[in-house]
Amino acid sequence: xxxxxxxxxxxxxxxxxxxxxxxxxxxxxxxxxxxxxxxxxxxxxxxxxxxxxxxxxxxxxxxxxxxxxxxxxxxxxxxxxxxxxxxxxxxxxxxxxxxxxxxxxxxxxxxxx
Amino acid sequence: xxxxxxxxxxxxxxxxxxxxxxxxxxxxxxxxxxxxxxxxxxxxxxxxxxxxxxxxxxxxxxxxxxxxxxxxxxxxxxxxxxxxxxxxxxxxxxxxxxxxxxxxxxxxxxxxxxx
Numbered sequence: 001x002x003x004x005x006x007x008x009x010x011x012x013x014x015x016x017x018x019x020x021x022x023x024x025x026x027x028x029x030x031x032x033x034x035x036x037x038x039x040x041x042x043x044x045x046x047x048x049x050x051x052x053x054x055x056x057x058x059x060x061x062x063x064x065x066x067x068x069x070x071x072x073x074x075x076x077x078x079x080x081x082x083x084x085x086x087x088x089x090x091x092x093x094x095x096x097x098x099x100x101x102x103x104x105x106x107x108x109x110x111x112x113x
Numbered sequence: 114x115x116x117x118x119x120x121x122x123x124x125x126x127x128x129x130x131x132x133x134x135x136x137x138x139x140x141x142x143x144x145x146x147x148x149x150x151x152x153x154x155x156x157x158x159x160x161x162x163x164x165x166x167x168x169x170x171x172x173x174x175x176x177x178x179x180x181x182x183x184x185x186x187x188x189x190x191x192x193x194x195x196x197x198x199x200x201x202x203x204x205x206x207x208x209x210x211x212x213x214x215x216x217x218x219x220x221x222x223x224x225x226x227x228x
Contacts, residue, residue, distance in 0.1 A: 009153065032213040043117070043203055043219035044156075051214045090155060094213040100171065101217060103155035 002027045004093050006104035014112050019063075019078040021107050023091030026072065033074040034092040034101070035065055044090065050074060061085070086111045115139055117220035119204050125226045126194040134189040134223050136204030144207045145187035146171075146217065147179060149200040156203065162187055194227045201225070 007022040025031055032051050036044040048059025055067040061084075065076045074091060091104040117138045126132055138145065143164045148156040148171075158171030162181040176198060178190045187206075191198060201224050205217040 004155075034216060036219075041222075043221045044205075045219070046216045049214075049216055100158055100161070103157075105153055105155045 002031065002093050002102050004091050004102055004104035006089075006091050006107050008107055009105065010108045010110065012110040012112060013081045015083055016080050019076070019081045019085065019109065021076040021089050021091075021109065023065075023074045023076065023104060024072050025074060025091075025093045027093060032094045033065075033067060034094070035059065035063070035074075035076050036090045036092060037061075038088045038090065038106075040087070047076070047089075081109075081111045083111050083113065085109060117204055117206055117218050119202075119220040119223050121223060122221065123224045125228065126191075127228055128195060130194050131190065131192050132194065132225075133191075134202055134204075134225075135186070136188065136220060137186045138204075138206040138218070139185065140206060140218065141184070142206035142218070143184070143209055145181065146205040146207075147177070147187070147189045148203045148205065149173065149198075150203060150222075151200050159189065159202075191225075194225075196227045199225060199227045 003026045005024045034049045035047040038044045048057045050057050050067045058064045063078045088106050088108045090106050092101050120135045146161045147159040150156050157173050160179040162168045165184045180188045201222045203222050204220040207217045208215040
């Protein structure tokens, strides 16, 4: 069975500081991994995805994530936070065999001026 | 290109009332999904339709029914609403359910309150 754990339901950073949102997964088969962002009162939007090509994946809005098989992690980072990054972020996993998308519980990111 | 659209955006129901949430996509996607989002629980799959003419249960199907009306439209029905169904409902679509490379595209959501 697959699962996703996001460490920290709330993360607060100052504008200009590093953003680090943690995601660990559990999968018995090679996974495909996704990060989605949800702005207030909106649907989810894909930030980036890992599909077994490069382990360092670059996404939109300056975000990137690194797939580390040895640590079963897919943490999301951004070097310098912007006020507009305040949102909820979801990590999700799918098996390479297909099937449903499993979401983590979400991490709400606050950015302080 | 509107993507995935959902109606209504907000709804308040009394316990026992019924309603249908509508979803449409204009991306010619084969697969469509209904999720509910509750605080601290991420998104949970209610039902999905891998292709036109097929529907299957997800993780939390009890109390819901779905109809894949055609390739574009996928509706979710609450026959007798309960307070436990108070949630935000998202519709999503993707090219092919069984190909994991394809991401899902989400609608803006329907905020449902059952009193």
